[in-house]
Amino acid sequence: MTTTSPEAAAGPETIIADARERIDALDDRIIGLVQERMAVSAVVQQTRIASGGRRVHLSREMEILARYRDALGKPGTSLAMTLLELSRGRI
Numbered sequence: 001m002t003t004t005s006p007e008a009a010a011g012p013e014t015i016i017a018d019a020r021e022r023i024d025a026l027d028d029r030i031i032g033l034v035q036e037r038m039a040v041s042a043v044v045q046q047t048r049i050a051s052g053g054r055r056v057h058l059s060r061e062m063e064i065l066a067r068y069r070d071a072l073g074k075p076g077t078s079l080a081m082t083l084l085e086l087s088r089g090r091i
């Protein structure tokens with residue numbers, strides 16, 4: 001008797017449609033997390049500015065860039081730069 005996995009039983013169109021639904025759900029979560037990150041970053045920046053400091057903290061940003069690069073390779077650096085721009089604006 002041969003066994004067939006549900007994925008193999010479904011046709012390619014169904015597999016792609018299902019996977020795209022999962023991707024859309026993941027993108028919704030990622031966008032929500034990015035918005036949450038922006039809000040938390042704003043708290044740090046506003047608190048620092050209110051106490052006489054600067055908006056931008058470069059050594060902290062270097063740590064974040066390294067973290068994303070270590071996890072995701074070179075494109076991770078670009079992703080982190082985009083997240084930082086979204087969170088603190090362009091410098």
Ligand SMILES: C=C(O[C@@H]1C=C(C(=O)O)C=C[C@H]1O)C(=O)O
Nearest residue numbers: 041044055056057060061087088
């Ligand atoms: C949020 C901060 O302020 C700024 C924004 C950062 C961020 O969004 O991760 C990082 C460093 C700062 O330039 C912080 O210092 O942690």
